Amino acid sequence: MPEHEDQEKRKRIARQFIEAIPHAQALGLVMDDIGPDGAAISLPWHADLVGDPRSGVIHGGVISALMDTCSGAAVMAHPTCPRSTATIDLRIDYMRAATPGQAIRAKAHCYHVTRSVAFVRAWAADDDESRPVATATGAFTIER
Amino acid sequence: MADRNEPLAAIKSRRDKALAALVDGVPYIRWLGIAFDRRGDELTAVLSYDRKLIGNPALPAIHGGVTAAFLEVTAIVELAWTAIWDDMEEGRIAPDAAVPDSLPHLPKTIDFTVDYLRSGLPRDAYARAQVVRSGRRYASVRVEAWQDNRSRLFAQATGHFLMPQNG
Numbered sequence: 001m002p003e004h005e006d007q008e009k010r011k012r013i014a015r016q017f018i019e020a021i022p023h024a025q026a027l028g029l030v031m032d033d034i035g036p037d038g039a040a041i042s043l044p045w046h047a048d049l050v051g052d053p054r055s056g057v058i059h060g061g062v063i064s065a066l067m068d069t070c071s072g073a074a075v076m077a078h079p080t081c082p083r084s085t086a087t088i089d090l091r092i093d094y095m096r097a098a099t100p101g102q103a104i105r106a107k108a109h110c111y112h113v114t115r116s117v118a119f120v121r122a123w124a125a126d127d128d129e130s131r132p133v134a135t136a137t138g139a140f141t142i143e144r
Numbered sequence: 145m146a147d148r149n150e151p152l153a154a155i156k157s158r159r160d161k162a163l164a165a166l167v168d169g170v171p172y173i174r175w176l177g178i179a180f181d182r183r184g185d186e187l188t189a190v191l192s193y194d195r196k197l198i199g200n201p202a203l204p205a206i207h208g209g210v211t212a213a214f215l216e217v218t219a220i221v222e223l224a225w226t227a228i229w230d231d232m233e234e235g236r237i238a239p240d241a242a243v244p245d246s247l248p249h250l251p252k253t254i255d256f257t258v259d260y261l262r263s264g265l266p267r268d269a270y271a272r273a274q275v276v277r278s279g280r281r282y283a284s285v286r287v288e289a290w291q292d293n294r295s296r297l298f299a300q301a302t303g304h305f306l307m308p309q310n311g
Contacts, residue, residue, distance in 0.1 A: 022197075023199050053170060061209075061216045061222055064209050088259075
């Protein structure tokens with residue numbers, strides 16, 4: 001497939017993935033990229049998502065939802081083409097508070113896939129990409 | 145020791161006000177639709193079902209991220225509630241949602257691990273947290289969540305938190 005066609009196809013799949021998930025739409029998630037190497041999703045800052053009213057910092061739970069969605073997208077985009085996936089476990093490490101007002105960008109990739117399980121790592125940062133906001137590791141089911 | 149003859153209404157008002165101060169000021173708790181049911185010092189978090197919580201419309205199932213967020217909110221509120229209990233009961237603090245300066249500082253999540261035991265059904269969910277260990281700086285909390293049956297958990301989690309310093 002020519003490169004531009006491939007990119008168009010990836011963009012379409014990315015858009016459909018988000019549109020099919022009511023919670024991803026409610027959060028306003030934007031799929032920046034998806035392909036065999038993984039997925040990238042960004043979360044625009046929104047006042048409804050604040051966890052600490054004193055500082056305006058986004059709640060950790062929102063980061064969990066972002067990491068989980070991004071990881072699930074990476075599983076679905078894996079070249080072995082899973083039919084469906086569900087989270088088995090997800091561990092999030094919070095490195096620092098995200099800067100209020102800035103979007104948070106997450107990237108996830110499957111670093112190992114078996115017949116029935118995908119092992120995923122994810123990473124998230126705001127505008128300062130040199131200092132991650134959070135990292136995650138997870139195991140996901142693979143329905144074939 | 146608390147006054148044995150303190151009027152019941154005063155006790156309830158003090159505790160409900162303090163709990164509301166921890167919960168009502170957080171936009172994300174409201175946005176997700178989480179409320180807290182209090183029996184003495186025991187809290188049960190209630191996540192009211194809404195279509196925006198769905199992650200898999202084909203089943204349908206609650207989004208894994210919603211489940212994680214619900215458990216994390218429950219853990220943080222329980223930890224903050226446990227931390228202020230003695231000061232609140234002794235009258236040293238009186239947190240009030242209407243007075244921003246009176247609001248307790250919240251613990252910060254260090255890490256949080258969620259086990260997904262079964263898929264979340266499109267109906268209300270409940271969770272309770274237990275502070276396993278709370279030191280001056282660090283705390284460890286376990287959370288369990290269920291829907292129809294208390295003994296059939298759909299998710300559980302454990303997390304570590306950094307306790308607020310100086311109030």
